[in-house]
Amino acid sequence: MTEVRSQTMKLPGVELLADLRLPTAAHALVIFAHGSGSGRLSARNQYVADRLAARGLGSLLFDLLTQDEQQLDNQTGELRFDIPLLAKRLIDVVDWVGRDPQLHTLRVGLFGASTGAAAALCAAAERPDVVAAVVSRGGRTDLAGPVLARVKAPTLHIAGSNDAQVLELNRLVGRSLHCAHRLEVVPGASHLFEEPGTLGKAAALAGDWFVTHLQAA
Numbered sequence: 001m002t003e004v005r006s007q008t009m010k011l012p013g014v015e016l017l018a019d020l021r022l023p024t025a026a027h028a029l030v031i032f033a034h035g036s037g038s039g040r041l042s043a044r045n046q047y048v049a050d051r052l053a054a055r056g057l058g059s060l061l062f063d064l065l066t067q068d069e070q071q072l073d074n075q076t077g078e079l080r081f082d083i084p085l086l087a088k089r090l091i092d093v094v095d096w097v098g099r100d101p102q103l104h105t106l107r108v109g110l111f112g113a114s115t116g117a118a119a120a121l122c123a124a125a126e127r128p129d130v131v132a133a134v135v136s137r138g139g140r141t142d143l144a145g146p147v148l149a150r151v152k153a154p155t156l157h158i159a160g161s162n163d164a165q166v167l168e169l170n171r172l173v174g175r176s177l178h179c180a181h182r183l184e185v186v187p188g189a190s191h192l193f194e195e196p197g198t199l200g201k202a203a204a205l206a207g208d209w210f211v212t213h214l215q216a217a
Contacts, residue, residue, distance in 0.1 A: 002053040009062065011092040018062035018093075021049050022102075026058040028132075028214035029097060029106040033064060033090050033123075035080045035115030035140075044192070044199060048111065048137075051203040057210055058106060060097065064089050064116065080115050083143050087122035094127050107214045109133040110153075111206060118143035125150040133213035135206045138191050142169040148176040155181040156209040158202045160189025 007018040019040050022029075030052055032045050040061045049059040063070065064086050065079055073079040080086075090110070097103045108130050112120030117139020124131040125147040134155040141148075141157065155177060157170040170183055184205050189198035 002050070007060075009093060009096050011089070011096060014066060014089075016062050016066070016089075016093075018060050020058070020060055021053045022058040023053050023056050026056055027107060028109060028210065029058040029060060029103055030109045030111050030135075030210055030214075031090070031093060031097065032059060032061045033086070033110060033112040033116035033120045035064070035086060035113065035117075035119070045113070047199060048203045048206060051200070052207055052210065055207045055211055056215065057109075057207070058103075059111075060093070060103075062093065064119065081143070083115065083118050083122065083145075086115060086119035087126070090116075090119045090123045091126050094123055094130055098130060107132050109135070109210045109214050111135045111137070111210075112139050112141075113137045115140050115143060117141045121151050121155065122147050124153040124155075128152045133210055135209050136170070137202050137206070138163060138166055138193065140166065140169065141173045144173075148173060149178055151177060151179050153179060154209070154213045155179055156205065157181070157183045158205050159183065159185055160191060160193060160195075160198065161185050161187050162189060163191040166191060 002021045005020045009016045110120035117136035121144040131153045137158045159167040193199040
């Protein structure tokens with residue numbers, strides 16, 4: 001298993017903790033964007049990151065919200081839907097990676113879940129020369145709105161067959177994307193991919209997409 005190293009990212013106006021997995025000879029880094037809760041400590045994100053590491057892909061897991069912001073969001077639920085805030089935070093992380101002496105040469109992909117997937121597409125639109133691939137797992141990419149047409153990075157939507165609302169929204173988003181894109185439906189999966197084997201299937205699909213669009217290049 002790839003070693004997990006803690007990082008402190010100094011971003012404009014805020015510092016965020018991150019967990020870095022960097023396999024030997026990795027050529028690409030996947031930045032995770034989790035809309036609410038602790039993306040860094042999410043067992044689902046950690047599982048996917050470990051599966052990506054097994055395929056030679058680095059990953060950076062972090063929380064888009066600070067502790068104080070997360071406490072507010074737990075009470076109100078408002079910040080997880082503040083896509084401009086989440087997108088700006090993610091763009092700042094992408095820029096931080098580009099300045100880091102160890103990471104700046106790696107090709108960058110984004111893996112977004114829930115509203116974090118909308119932030120990922122916004123970041124891809126704003127950093128088209130940096131973000132080379134995007135994967136959404138159960139993502140509310142519809143919340144990216146007018147930026148969808150500007151996304152250039154190849155984008156994969158992964159949705160569960162039992163997550164009817166997100167599945168339909170992902171189909172609609174596909175009509176607004178002008179980049180290479182695909183929708184993969186995981187049979188028997190609900191929104192959180194908690195059913196046996198479904199998260200493993202999603203991780204495999206994400207790994208295939210990132211290997212194709214990051215490592216091969």
